[in-house]
C-alpha cells in the first residue's frame with residue numbers, strides 16, 4: 001500500500017499554504033501563494049474571501065500535482081488559520097456580502113472604547129477571557145450588519161452566515177454542508193462563553209447578531225466534515241482537525257502538559273501557556289483562551305503577544321541599514337562580549353503586556369562614546385528576549401505554575417545567540433524542535449488524531465524530537481542584573497507620547 005499523507009491547510013494573513021505531511025511529522029511537499037491585502041482607509045484592512053478560497057483551492061491542487069499522488073492518498077485534512085478575521089456570506093449564493101474584515105483592522109476601535117466606557121469590560125472578560133478590542137470578530141460582524149445595505153434584513157431572515165476563515169474554508173470544501181468552527185476559533189470571536197462552552201446569549205444580544213448566523217462549535221480534533229466529491233477528483237477526505245494559528249502551533253510543539261509554554265518568534269512574538277482544564281484570568285492583561293477541545297475535554301491557555309520582535313531586526317536592516325539580512329544580527333551580536341550597557345526598548349507602537357502603556361515610545365539608553373553598532377544590534381536581540389521574559393513572568397504569576405521549559409518556533413528562533421540569551425535570561429531550558437512549520441504541523445496532528453491515525457497525544461509527543469536544547473548559564477547574578485537594567489530602561493520609555 002502506498003504511503004498516506006495528512007494535508008494541512010494554513011490560511012495565514014498574507015498567504016495560503018497546503019502542506020503534505022507524512023505521519024512522522026516531516027514535510028513531503030508545500031505549495032504556497034500570496035493573496036491581496038486591501039487598505040480602503042487608514043488602519044482598515046480587508047481581504048477578498050473569494051480570493052482566499054480560490055487561492056486555497058489552487059495550492060491544494062498544486063501540492064497534489066507536485067507530489068504525483070492522487071487525492072485518495074490523503075487520509076485526512078487539518079486546517080489552521082489567521083484568527084478573528086470575519087466573513088459574512090449568503091448561504092444560498094455562497095457570495096460574501098462584504099470583504100473579509102481582517103483581525104488587524106481598527107475600524108471598530110471607537111465602538112470598543114464606548115463599550116469600555118459603558119462598563120462592559122469585566123462582563124466580557126469573565127465570559128470570553130478577552131479584553132474588549134477591535135481585533136475580535138464580534139464588533140466586525142456588527143459593523144457589516146450595520147453598514148452593508150440590506151445585510152441586517154437578510155441576516156434576520158436567516159439567509160446570511162458568519163464564519164472566521166476556518167469556517168469559510170470548511171463551508172466551501174463541503175459545498176455548504178458544514179457550517180462549523182472549532183473551540184479555539186470560537187474563543188476569539190468575543191461571543192463565546194468559555195465556561196458554558198456555548199455562544200453567549202447576552203453577548204449576542206449586546207452585539208445584535210442573529211444566532212442563526214453563527215456556526216456550530218465542534219472539537220478541534222474529530223470530524224468537522226468531508227470534502228465534497230466535486231472538489232478533489234471525487235475524493236471525500238475527512239476534515240478532522242482545526243485550530244487557530246497560535247493554538248495550532250502550540251499543539252504542533254506538543255505543549256500538552258500543564259505549564260508547557262511555547263513562544264513563536266516572528267514579526268511579533270506570541271507566547272502561550274497550557275493551563276490545563278481551567279481558564280485562568282490574568283492580572284496583567286493577558287488573554288484567556290481555549291487551547292483546544294478534544295473529545296469532551298477542553299484545555300485552556302493564557303496568551304500574551306509582543307508587538308515588536310522580528311520587526312525590530314527588520315528595522316535595523318531597513319531603516320538603520322546596520323545589517324544586510326536578519327540572519328546577520330547573530331554574527332554582529334557575537335562579535336562583542338556583551339551589550340556594553342546599551343538597552344533598547346522597542347515601544348514603537350506603545351507597550352503591551354504586562355505594561356500596557358500605549359503612549360510609550362522606543363528608547364535606547366546607556367549609550368557612551370564606546371558604543372558600537374554591534375552593541376545596538378545585540379541590545380535589539382536581547383530586547384526580544386527581555387520582552388518574552390516579561391510576558392512569561394506574568395504568566396507564571398497569574399497561574400502560579402512554575403515554568404520549567406520553553407518551546408520555540410518562528411523565523412527568529414533560528415538565531416542561536418537569541419535562543420541562548422533567552423535561556424540565560426529566563427534560567428530555563430529552551431527547546432527548538434527538529435520538525436519545522438509547527439503551525440501547519442499542529443493542524444496535521446489534530447487531523448491525524450481525529451481519525452485515529454495517532455492513538456493519542458502521547459504518540460504525537462514521541463514524534464516531536466528536538467534539534468537543540470539551550471541550557472541556562474550558571475552566572476545567575478549577572479543575568480539578574482541585566483534584567484533589572486532592562487526594567488529601568490522600560491521605565492524610561494513610559495508615557496513619552498502623551
Ligand code: ADP
Pocket residue numbers: 265266267268309310311312313314326327328329330410411412413414415
Ligand atoms: P511572520 O510569520 O510573522 O511573518 P516569520 O516566522 O517568518 O514571521 O519570521 C520572520 C521575522 O523573523 C522577521 O521579522 C525577521 O526579521 C525575523 N528573523 C528571521 N530570521 C532571523 C534571524 N536569524 N535572526 C533574527 N531575526 C530573524
